[in-house]
Amino acid sequence: MPAPILSLEQSLHDLVVANRILAHEGVVDAYGHVSVRHPLHPDRYLLSRSRSPELVEAHDILEFMLDGTPVNGAGPTPYVERFIHGAVYEARPDIHSVVHSHALEVMPFTIGDIPMQPVIHVASDIGMNIPLWDIRDHFGDTNLLVSNLAQGRDLATCLAGNGVVLMRGHGFTAAARTLVEVVKASVYLPSNARVLKEALLMGAKVKPLSAGEIAIRATVDPYSPQIQRAWEYWALRAGVKPYLD
Amino acid sequence: MPAPILSLEQSLHDLVVANRILAHEGVVDAYGHVSVRHPLHPDRYLLSRSRSPELVEAHDILEFMLDGTPVNGAGPTPYVERFIHGAVYEARPDIHSVVHSHALEVMPFTIGDIPMQPVIHVASDIGMNIPLWDIRDHFGDTNLLVSNLAQGRDLATCLAGNGVVLMRGHGFTAAARTLVEVVKASVYLPSNARVLKEALLMGAKVKPLSAGEIAIRATVDPYSPQIQRAWEYWALRAGVKPYLD
Amino acid sequence: MPAPILSLEQSLHDLVVANRILAHEGVVDAYGHVSVRHPLHPDRYLLSRSRSPELVEAHDILEFMLDGTPVNGAGPTPYVERFIHGAVYEARPDIHSVVHSHALEVMPFTIGDIPMQPVIHVASDIGMNIPLWDIRDHFGDTNLLVSNLAQGRDLATCLAGNGVVLMRGHGFTAAARTLVEVVKASVYLPSNARVLKEALLMGAKVKPLSAGEIAIRATVDPYSPQIQRAWEYWALRAGVKPYLD
Amino acid sequence: MPAPILSLEQSLHDLVVANRILAHEGVVDAYGHVSVRHPLHPDRYLLSRSRSPELVEAHDILEFMLDGTPVNGAGPTPYVERFIHGAVYEARPDIHSVVHSHALEVMPFTIGDIPMQPVIHVASDIGMNIPLWDIRDHFGDTNLLVSNLAQGRDLATCLAGNGVVLMRGHGFTAAARTLVEVVKASVYLPSNARVLKEALLMGAKVKPLSAGEIAIRATVDPYSPQIQRAWEYWALRAGVKPYLD
Numbered sequence: 001m002p003a004p005i006l007s008l009e010q011s012l013h014d015l016v017v018a019n020r021i022l023a024h025e026g027v028v029d030a031y032g033h034v035s036v037r038h039p040l041h042p043d044r045y046l047l048s049r050s051r052s053p054e055l056v057e058a059h060d061i062l063e064f065m066l067d068g069t070p071v072n073g074a075g076p077t078p079y080v081e082r083f084i085h086g087a088v089y090e091a092r093p094d095i096h097s098v099v100h101s102h103a104l105e106v107m108p109f110t111i112g113d114i115p116m117q118p119v120i121h122v123a124s125d126i127g128m129n130i131p132l133w134d135i136r137d138h139f140g141d142t143n144l145l146v147s148n149l150a151q152g153r154d155l156a157t158c159l160a161g162n163g164v165v166l167m168r169g170h171g172f173t174a175a176a177r178t179l180v181e182v183v184k185a186s187v188y189l190p191s192n193a194r195v196l197k198e199a200l201l202m203g204a205k206v207k208p209l210s211a212g213e214i215a216i217r218a219t220v221d222p223y224s225p226q227i228q229r230a231w232e233y234w235a236l237r238a239g240v241k242p243y244l245d
Numbered sequence: 246m247p248a249p250i251l252s253l254e255q256s257l258h259d260l261v262v263a264n265r266i267l268a269h270e271g272v273v274d275a276y277g278h279v280s281v282r283h284p285l286h287p288d289r290y291l292l293s294r295s296r297s298p299e300l301v302e303a304h305d306i307l308e309f310m311l312d313g314t315p316v317n318g319a320g321p322t323p324y325v326e327r328f329i330h331g332a333v334y335e336a337r338p339d340i341h342s343v344v345h346s347h348a349l350e351v352m353p354f355t356i357g358d359i360p361m362q363p364v365i366h367v368a369s370d371i372g373m374n375i376p377l378w379d380i381r382d383h384f385g386d387t388n389l390l391v392s393n394l395a396q397g398r399d400l401a402t403c404l405a406g407n408g409v410v411l412m413r414g415h416g417f418t419a420a421a422r423t424l425v426e427v428v429k430a431s432v433y434l435p436s437n438a439r440v441l442k443e444a445l446l447m448g449a450k451v452k453p454l455s456a457g458e459i460a461i462r463a464t465v466d467p468y469s470p471q472i473q474r475a476w477e478y479w480a481l482r483a484g485v486k487p488y489l490d
Numbered sequence: 491m492p493a494p495i496l497s498l499e500q501s502l503h504d505l506v507v508a509n510r511i512l513a514h515e516g517v518v519d520a521y522g523h524v525s526v527r528h529p530l531h532p533d534r535y536l537l538s539r540s541r542s543p544e545l546v547e548a549h550d551i552l553e554f555m556l557d558g559t560p561v562n563g564a565g566p567t568p569y570v571e572r573f574i575h576g577a578v579y580e581a582r583p584d585i586h587s588v589v590h591s592h593a594l595e596v597m598p599f600t601i602g603d604i605p606m607q608p609v610i611h612v613a614s615d616i617g618m619n620i621p622l623w624d625i626r627d628h629f630g631d632t633n634l635l636v637s638n639l640a641q642g643r644d645l646a647t648c649l650a651g652n653g654v655v656l657m658r659g660h661g662f663t664a665a666a667r668t669l670v671e672v673v674k675a676s677v678y679l680p681s682n683a684r685v686l687k688e689a690l691l692m693g694a695k696v697k698p699l700s701a702g703e704i705a706i707r708a709t710v711d712p713y714s715p716q717i718q719r720a721w722e723y724w725a726l727r728a729g730v731k732p733y734l735d
Numbered sequence: 736m737p738a739p740i741l742s743l744e745q746s747l748h749d750l751v752v753a754n755r756i757l758a759h760e761g762v763v764d765a766y767g768h769v770s771v772r773h774p775l776h777p778d779r780y781l782l783s784r785s786r787s788p789e790l791v792e793a794h795d796i797l798e799f800m801l802d803g804t805p806v807n808g809a810g811p812t813p814y815v816e817r818f819i820h821g822a823v824y825e826a827r828p829d830i831h832s833v834v835h836s837h838a839l840e841v842m843p844f845t846i847g848d849i850p851m852q853p854v855i856h857v858a859s860d861i862g863m864n865i866p867l868w869d870i871r872d873h874f875g876d877t878n879l880l881v882s883n884l885a886q887g888r889d890l891a892t893c894l895a896g897n898g899v900v901l902m903r904g905h906g907f908t909a910a911a912r913t914l915v916e917v918v919k920a921s922v923y924l925p926s927n928a929r930v931l932k933e934a935l936l937m938g939a940k941v942k943p944l945s946a947g948e949i950a951i952r953a954t955v956d957p958y959s960p961q962i963q964r965a966w967e968y969w970a971l972r973a974g975v976k977p978y979l980d
Contacts, residue, residue, distance in 0.1 A: 030475035031367065050470050052478035077470045102367060107440040111364045112449020119846045121879040121905050122766065122837060134452075141457030143465070144366040169454055170366050195842040200447050201691075202935055204847020207869075209904055212876030220878070225785050225812045230765035233787035275720035276612065295715050297723035322715045347612060352685040356609045357694025379697075386702030388710070389611040414699055415611050445692055446936075520965035521857065540960050542968035567960045592857060597930040601854045602939025624942075631947030633955070634856040659944055660856050690937055 006039040012058045013244040015046055017235050018183050022099065023054035024238035027186045032101040032171070034186075035085040036179050038063060042093075045085050049076040066090045067149055080147050087152030088159065088175050095175040097182040102171035105190035108197060110166045116193065117208040123192035124209055124217040125176060125185035126164045133158040134168035144170050164189060178222045180231050187234070251284040257303045258489040260291055262480050263428050267344065268299035269483035272431045277346040277416070279431075280330040281424050283308065287338075290330050294321040311335045312394055325392050332397030333404065333420050340420040342427040347416035350435035353442060355411045361438065362453040368437035369454055369462040370421060370430035371409045378403040379413035389415050409434060423467045425476050432479070496529040502548045503734040505536055507725050508673050512589065513544035514728035517676045522591040522661070524676075525575040526669050528553060532583075535575050539566040556580045557639055570637050577642030578649065578665050585665045587672040592661035595680035598687060600656045606683065607698040613682035614699055614707040615666060615675035616654045623648040624658035634660050654679060668712045670721050677724070741774040747793045748979040750781055752970050753918050757834065758789035759973035762921045767836040767906070769921075770820040771914050773798065777828075780820050784811040801825045802884055815882050822887030823894065823910050830910040832917040837906035840925035843932060845901045851928065852943040858927035859944055859952040860911065860920035861899045868893040869903035879905050899924060913957045915966050922969070 006014075015036050022028045030052045038044035044063050048056045062078060063071035066086040070078060085098045109116045109132075116130040135142055138154050146152050146167075155173065159165040163185060164174045172189065176182035199206050220227065235242035251259075260281050267273045275297045283289035289308050293301040307323060308316035311331040315323060330343045354361045354377075361375040380387055383399050391397050400418065404410040408430060409419045417434065421427035444451050465472065480487035496504075505526050512518045520542045528534035534553050538546040552568060553561035556576040560568060575588045599606045599622075606620040625632055628644050636642050636657075645663065649655040653675060654664045662679065666672035689696050710717065725732035741749075750771050757763045765787045773779035779798050783791040797813060798806035801821040805813060820833045844851045844867075851865040870877055873889050881887050881902075890908065894900040898920060899909045907924065911917035934941050955962065970977035 030478040050474055052474055055478060055481065080471060102365070104436050104439055107365055108443035108447060108449065111440065111453075112444045112447065112451050114444070114447045114449045119904055120837070120842055136455070136458075141455055141461060143462045144454075144458060168452060169364055191839055194839055195846065197443060197447060198843035198932060199847045199849070202843060202847065202849045202932060204843065204849045206847050207903060208846075209879075210871070210876055213871075213879060216876060217878045226815060229785055229787055233765040233790060236790065275723040295719055297719055300723060300726065325716060347610070349681055349684055352610055353688035353692060353694065356685065356698075357689045357692065357696050359689070359692045359694045381700070381703075386700055386706060388707045389699075389703060413697060414609055442688060442692060520968040540964055542964055545968060545971065570961060592855070594926055594929055597855055598933035598937060598939065601930065601943075602934045602937065602941050604934070604937045604939045626945070626948075631945055631951060633952045634944075634948060658942060659854055687933060687937060 008039060010244055011036050011039045011046060012061055014179050015061060016056055016058050017238075017240050017242060018179050019048065019053040019056040020238040020240045021183055021234040022101070022186060023052070025187050025234060027099070027101050027103050027190065028053045029102070032099070033079050033081070033085075034099045034179075034182070035097065037089050037096045044071060045089055047079065047082055047085055050079050068152070080145050083149050083152030084146045084155060084173055087149065087156040088173070091153070091156040091159075092161075092175060094177060097176055097179040099174045099182050099186040100171065101174075101186055103186075103190040105193045105197075106166065106172050109193055110168050110170065110172070114200070116166060117196060117206065118192060118214060119196050119199070119206060119208050120188070120192050121209065121213070121217065123185070123188035124214045125181060126174070126189050126192060127162050128209075128211050128214055129162050130164050130166060131158050131160065131162060132166040132168060135170070136168070180227055181222045183234070184227065184230060253284060255489055256281050256284045256291060257306055259424050260306060261301055261303050262483075262485050262487060263424050264293065264298040264301040265483040265485045266428055266479040267346070267431060268297070270432050270479060272344070272346050272348050272435065273298045274347070277344070278324050278326070278330075279344045279424075279427070280342065282334050282341045289316060290334055292324065292327055292330055295324050313397070325390050328394050328397030329391045329400060329418055332394060332401040333418065336398070336401040336404075337406075337420060339422060342421055342424040344419045344427050344431040345416065346419075346431055348431075348435040350438045350442075351411065351417050354438055355413050355415065355417070359445070361411060362441060362451065363437060363459060364441050364444070364451060364453050365433070365437050366454065366458070366462065368430070368433035369459045370426060371419070371434050371437060372407050373454075373456050373459055374407050375409050375411060376403050376405070376407060377411040377413060380415070381413070425472055426467045428479070429472065429475060498529060500734055501526050501529045501536060502551055504669050505551060506546055506548050507728075507730050507732060508669050509538065509543040509546040510728040510730045511673055511724040512591070512676060513542070515677050515724060517589070517591050517593050517680065518543045519592070522589070523569050523571070524589045524669075524672070525587065527579055527586045534561060535579055537569065537572055537575055540569050558642070570635050573639050573642030574636045574645060574663055577639065577646040578663070581643070581646040581649075582651075582665060584667060587666055587669040589664045589672050589676040590661065591664075591676055593676075593680040595683045596656065596662050597659075599683055600658050600660065600662070604690070606656060607686060607696065608682060608704060609686050609689070609696060609698050610678070610682050611699065611703070611707065613675070613678035614704045615671060616664070616679050616682060617652050618699075618701050618704055619652050620654050620656060621648050621650065621652060622656040622658060625660070626658070670717055671712045673724070674717065674720060743774060745979055746771050746774045746781060747796055749914050750796060751791055751793050752973075752975050752977060753914050754783065754788040754791040755973040755975045756918055756969040757836070757921060758787070760922050760969060762834070762836050762838050762925065763788045764837070767834070768814050768816070768820075769834045769914075769917070770832065772824055772831045779806060780824055782814065782817055782820055785814050803887070815880050818884050818887030819881045819890060819908055822884060822891040823908065826888070826891040826894075827896075827910060829912060832911055832914040834909045834917050834921040835906065836909075836921055838921075838925040840928045841901065841907050842904075844928055845903050845905065845907070849935070851901060852931060852941065853927060853949060854931050854934070854941060854943050855923070855927050856944065856948070856952065858920070858923035859949045860916060861909070861924050861927060862897050863944075863946050863949055864897050865899050865901060866893050866895065866897060867901040867903060870905070871903070915962055916957045918969070919962065919965060
C-alpha cells in the first residue's frame with residue numbers, strides 16, 4: 001500500500017472535499033474540523049481557519065507547525081482546538097489525517113460508563129479499543145476545549161496507538177493513515193454508536209467484531225476502488241468534485 | 246464584553262435571521278418564536294406578528310411594551326404567547342433575547358420527573374439548573390398557552406436567574422444576553438436532551454458538566470469569532486445573509 | 491365557530507394541499523390518504539384515486555358515496571381502503587375530514603399493550619381516549635386492509651366519539667371537524683407518540699394532558715389565525731399555495 | 736400473476752430506478768447493491784459495477800454468470816460481494832431480484848440475540864421467519880464480505896425458502912419474485928425493525944403479524960396498481976422516471 005505522492009494542491013483540494021463531506025454527512029456542524037499532514041513537510045499540517053466545515057474553501061486553509069503555531073503568523077483566526085491535530089501528528093508518525101467531531105450519536109458514550117465497541121463492519125477502522133479521555137482528570141475545570149499543547153499531548157497519550165479517542169461531554173478525535181480512511185471512520189463511528197446503543201437498549205447479548213476481523217479489514221488498500229467508491233459518493237452528495245482534474 | 250451599539254435596522258435584520266435559523270435547525274416549526282429587547286428602548290421588545298418563524302420577514306416584526314401591548318395598536322394579530330417575552334425582559338435586565346420552542350427532543354423532560362442536566366459542552370449556555378414550570382400549578386386547567394401577563398410573570402419567576410425553563414407538556418423558554426447566545430442555547434438544548442436521554446436509557450452513570458466548567462464557558466465573549474462562526478453557518482444553511490451589509 | 495361555506499373548487503384545492511402537507515411532513519408515504527366530506531352533498535366525500543399523496547393533483551380526486559361506490563363508476567382505480575372514510579362520515583355527522591396514515595412513530599403503540607396518551611399541547615386534538623382496533627378480532631386473518639364496508643363500520647364503531655383510532659400493525663385513522671384540524675392532529679400525533687415513548691423509556695412518571703385542558707383547547711376556532719398559521723407554513727414548506735386565489 | 740415479458744432494455748431501466756430508490760430511501764449508502772435475474776438468460780444476472788447505488792446509470796450495469804464470473808471478462812471492477820446475488824439465484828429459481836443492504840435500523844437485530852419479527856403490514860414481504868447468518872460460523876475470521884461462491888452459497892442455504900436473511904454485524908439480503916417486490920421489502924424492513932425495537936423497548940407484549948395474514952398478503956399481484964403506486968412515488972422522489980417510455 002504505497003501512498004501516492006500528493007502535491008500541496010492535491011492535499012488542499014482533498015481537504016476541502018473532506019470538510020464538505022463531514023458537514024453533509026452530519027459528522028460536524030458549526031463546530032468540528034479535519035486536517036491532513038502537509039504532503040511535503042511532515043512536521044506541518046493543513047487545517048482551515050476558524051470556519052464551519054460546510055463553508056470551508058481552499059483559501060481558508062492554513063499551515064501549522066506541530067505545536068500549533070501558524071506558519072504564516074499574520075493569518076486569520078485559527079481554530080482554538082488546533083492543538084488536537086498537532087499533538088496527534090507529533091505522537092504518531094503513521095497518522096496522516098485527523099478529524100475532531102461532536103457527532104451526537106457518539107456523545108452518550110462519552111458522558112457515562114458504557115464502553116464503545118466495534119459492532120458493524122463498515123466501522124472496523126475505529127479499532128478494538130476506543131479509550132475515553134476526560135480533560136478534567138488532569139486539567140480540572142476548563143472550558144472543555146483542547147486549547148493548548150499540553151492538553152493536546154494528554155489527549156494524544158490517551159489515544160495511544162488506537163484509531164479513535166472519545167472525549168467526555170465533548171466528542172471524539174479520529175486518526176488514520178489517509179484522509180479517506182479518517183473520513184470513513186468518522187462517518188461510520190456514529191453509525192456504530194447508534195447500532196450498539198439500540199442493541200444494548202433491547203437487552204441484546206452483543207457480539208462485537210473480533211480482533212481478527214478488524215485486523216483483516218485493516219489490510220484493505222485505502223486507495224482500492226471499494227474505498228474510493230465511498231469518497232466519490234460522499235463528495236457528489238455534498239456537491240463537490242471528488243477529485244482534482 | 247461590551248455589547249456593540251445596535252441600530253433598530255440591525256436588530257430587525259438579526260431577528261429575521263434568528264427566526265430562519267431556528268426554523269431551519271428544527272427548534273421551532275409552525276409554532277415557537279424569538280424576540281429581542283428593543284436596542285433603543287429597553288422597555289420594549291421586537292417580535293414577529295403571529296406567523297411561523299420560517300416565513301418571518303422584517304416587515305412582520307412588531308414592537309411591544311413589556312406588558313404585551315403593541316406599541317402600534319392597529320397592527321396585525323400578535324402571538325398569543327407574547328407575554329412570555331415581556332415578563333422575562335421585565336424580570337431580568339441582563340436579558341436581551343428570548344426564545345420559546347416546542348422542540349420535541351426536549352419534551353420528554355417536560356412531561357415527567359426526569360431532570361434535565363447539562364452534559365455536552367456546546368450546550369453549557371443552558372446552565373446548571375433547568376427548572377420545570379407547570380401552568381396547572383397556579384392556573385389550573387388552561388389551554389396551556391401563556392396568554393396573559395400573570396402567567397408570563399409566573400413563568401419568569403420560575404425561570405429566576407437561570408438560562409432555560411422547561412414548560413410541562415409544552416416546551417421551553419430560553420433567555421440570554423444576546424440573540425446569538427439564545428439561538429445557540431436553543432439549538433443545543435435539544436442536542437443535550439437527546440444525549441442525556443440516550444445515556445440514561447443505556448443505564449449509564451452520567452457525568453454532567455461541572456459548575457466550574459459552565460462558569461468558565463460563560464466567560465466566552467458572545468461576539469468572538471468562535472461564536473459568530475456558528476451564526477454565519479446557521480444563517481447560510483437557512484438561506485439568509487448572516488449580517489446586514 | 492360557524493364553518494365558512496366552501497365551494498367544491500375550494501374543497502378540491504384544500505384537499506390537494508392536505509395531501510402534499512401530509513406527505514411532506516412524513517405522515518404518509520407511498521400509502522395513506524386524506525378525504526373531505528363533499529361541501530355540497532354531505533352524503534358524499536372527496537378522495538384521490540389510488541395515488542401516493544405527494545403526487546395527488548386536483549384532477550386525481552374522485553367523488554364517492556358513503557358506502558364507497560364511486561359517483562362516476564367509470565373512473566380510475568380507487569384506494570382499496572376508501573371504506574375507512576365513508577364509514578366514519580356515516581357514523582359521525584360532526585366529522586368533515588378523515589386521514590388514514592401508517593406513520594412509524596405511532597406504530598409501536600399499535601402492536602402491543604402500551605396505551606397512547608395525550609402529553610403535548612399541540613396534539614390535544616387527539617383527545618383523551620385513543621382506542622386500538624385489531625381487524626383480526628372480528629375478521630380473522632386478512633390482508634389487514636379495510637377493504638369493505640363491514641370492516642370500515644367496525645373501525646368506525648371502535649373510533650366511536652373519539653378523534654383517533656389506532657389500527658394494530660397498520661397505523662391510525664384521525665377524524666375532525668375540518669381539514670385543517672385533521673391535518674394538525676395527524677402531524678402532531680406522531681410527535682406525541684415520540685415524546686410519550688421517550689418519557690416512558692426513561693422511566694418517567696408521565697403527566698398527561700388533563701381532560702379539562704383538552705376540553706379548553708377544543709374550543710379554539712379552527713379558522714383562527716393561530717391555526718391557519720400552521721396551514722400556511724406547512725403548505726409553503728410542501729411547495730403549494732395554501733389558499734385558492 | 737403471470738410476469739410480463741421483460742426486455743433487456745426494460746430490465747436495465749428498472750434496475751437503475753431501483754438503485755436510485757434504494758439510495759434515496761436510505762436503504763443503501765456508499766455500499767449495498769441490487770440485482771435482477773437476466774430477463775432472457777435465467778442463468779445470468781444484472782448488477783452494477785462497483786459504484787454507489789445513487790450514482791448508478793444504465794451503462795454501469797454488467798452481466799454475470801451465477802458463479803460471479805463477468806460475462807464480459809474485460810469489464811470494469813465488479814462488486815466484491817456479487818457472490819451473494821448469484822448464489823441466491825442458483826438456489827432459488829423463484830427469485831428474480833436480490834438486494835443487499837447495511838441499513839442501520841436493521842443492524843441492532845444482527846449483532847445480538849433479539850429475533851426480528853414481522854409486525855407492520857407493509858413489511859409482510861419479509862415473511863414469518865427471518866434467519867440470522869454469521870459468516871464467522873463456517874469461515875472464521877474474515878473481512879465479513881461475502882467474497883467467494885462458497886460464502887455466497889452458505890448464505891443462500893441460511894436464507895433457505897425465506898424472503899430475508901440477516902447478516903451478523905453486516906446487514907441483510909432480501910430476495911423476491913420481482914424487482915418492485917424486493918425494493919418494497921427492503922424499504923419496509925428497516926421500518927419494521929424500528930417499530931419492533933421501540934415496542935420492545937417500551938416493554939410491550941408484541942403482537943406480530945400472523946402466518947395467515949402474511950400468506951394472504953403474499954397473494955397480492957406485484958403488478959397491481961397498489962404496488963406500482965409505491966414504485967411511481969419512490970422513483971419520482973428519487974428524481975428518475977418510473978417507467979421506460
